[in-house]
Amino acid sequence: MRAWLMDSYEGTEKLRMGEVSDPRPGPEEVLLKLRFAGLNPADAFLAKAMYPAKPALPHILGRDGVGEVLSTRGSVENVQPGDTVGILRCEAGVNTWGTLAELTVVPAASVVPVAKGWSLEEMAGAPLVYLTAWQALTQWSGPPAPPPAESVLLITGASGGVGTAAVHLGKSMGLIVIALSRSEEKRSRLLQLGANFAFDPADKNLRQAVSAAIAAKKVDLVVDNVGGSLFHQVVAMLGYAGKISVVGRSGGAVPEFNTATLFFRRNRIGGVAVSDYTPQQAQTAWAEIVSRLNAAGQKPVIDTIFPFEEVKSAFRRLDEGPVGKVLVRI
Numbered sequence: 001m002r003a004w005l006m007d008s009y010e011g012t013e014k015l016r017m018g019e020v021s022d023p024r025p026g027p028e029e030v031l032l033k034l035r036f037a038g039l040n041p042a043d044a045f046l047a048k049a050m051y052p053a054k055p056a057l058p059h060i061l062g063r064d065g066v067g068e069v070l071s072t073r074g075s076v077e078n079v080q081p082g083d084t085v086g087i088l089r090c091e092a093g094v095n096t097w098g099t100l101a102e103l104t105v106v107p108a109a110s111v112v113p114v115a116k117g118w119s120l121e122e123m124a125g126a127p128l129v130y131l132t133a134w135q136a137l138t139q140w141s142g143p144p145a146p147p148p149a150e151s152v153l154l155i156t157g158a159s160g161g162v163g164t165a166a167v168h169l170g171k172s173m174g175l176i177v178i179a180l181s182r183s184e185e186k187r188s189r190l191l192q193l194g195a196n197f198a199f200d201p202a203d204k205n206l207r208q209a210v211s212a213a214i215a216a217k218k219v220d221l222v223v224d225n226v227g228g229s230l231f232h233q234v235v236a237m238l239g240y241a242g243k244i245s246v247v248g249r250s251g252g253a254v255p256e257f258n259t260a261t262l263f264f265r266r267n268r269i270g271g272v273a274v275s276d277y278t279p280q281q282a283q284t285a286w287a288e289i290v291s292r293l294n295a296a297g298q299k300p301v302i303d304t305i306f307p308f309e310e311v312k313s314a315f316r317r318l319d320e321g322p323v324g325k326v327l328v329r330i
Contacts, residue, residue: 003101004311005058009049012315015100018058023097023105027074030108032085036305037099037328038064038125039318040161041248046094053094062099063092066114066124067330076108085111086123088282089131089274100311102330109279115290118299125325126300128274129161130289131282133169136162136223136245136272144285149174152217154210156201156234157225159186159323162247164301166223167193172292176217178210180230189323193301201230210237218242226251235261244269305329 005018025031043061045051069083079085090110092098097105114123137153138144147153153170155163158179170177171194179195181187187198197213199206210219218239224231228251234244246269262269277285293299301324306314308330318326 001102002308003060003097006047006061007058009047009054012044012047012061013312015047015061015311017309017311020058020101022103025071025073025105028076028108029074029105030072030076030079030085030111031070032065032067032087032104032106032111033070034065034067034099034102034104034330035084035120036066036124037062037330038128038161039314039326039328040064040128041250041318042128043093043098044315044318055095060097060099060101060104061093062101062104062328063087063089063094064125064128065092065099065104066120067104069111070103072108074108078108079111084114084120086114086127087111088127088279088286089277090279094275100328107279110282112283112286115294117294121302121305121327122300125161125302125327126165127286129165129325130169130300131274131277131285132162132247132272133165133223134285134289135274135277136166136247137169137173137221139245139270139272140221140243140268146173147175147221150176151220152176152178152214152239154178154180154219154222154234154237155195155225156180156222156230157248157250158190158195158198159183159321160225161322161325162223162225164190164193164324167195168293168296168298169289171195172296172298175221176214178213178219180226183321186321186323194298201226201233206233207237221245223247227254228252229255231257232261235267238265238267240265242267245272246270247272300325302327
């Protein structure tokens, strides 16, 4: 099969197209003929050795995808050859070969049918970002439960895959959603997607603008995709018992963070890692996500679809900051 091979940890620009032997499913696994793959920032981080996983080389990146089941092995009952399925979070693209290939093997427990009414493209890019956003929104309540309605949700880097997913899911929970993006065009798009307010994080009066928008309220929950120097302002906007779910760090390290800023409002900061989901937990969360999106008439946001031969261009688009997901047609 053809695949994009990672031979080193020198970044996605060093990927090469090559021929490798077709993978074969092991017990309780399925072999998929891929139609679309979705790119994620974590793919690029792994390719630069900035991710905990260090798979053997050559490696094939790609965690999201949709394709046709060609064969199964073992007592697989949830799918059969000929079914078209999407891939939930698993080791594909992390420690095993992923979706930037014509074929891939994944656990049968980690595939799901294409959501009713969704295109293959919408399914291909959705699972990782929506599962991530769901965990970011629900991780503070013990058993997964959304924050109380009318709570204020702030999303940094809101135009990306996790950001747009958090906008959709936050609105489904009845939250007041504030989206941050440096681009005026993207802020307009985020309002169309359902955000109540959208602001430029570079605005020197950001805190005052947010405070005026939500009147007597404070920010209850943050989905932070950025980190960096913006983090200090994010903390300052939190109300009592406000929480920050840390998803990404596209803005770099947080400089000189003073933990005393957390004390008297009893603020909390917690990391998000969908790798903690068991296959069953991922299936349960995914069913809830799809139900919420369908009830709201919302679908995953696709930015650009690149041909298989242009994977490097697709990663460059990802680095530019898309609105929603970047996909590869295989």
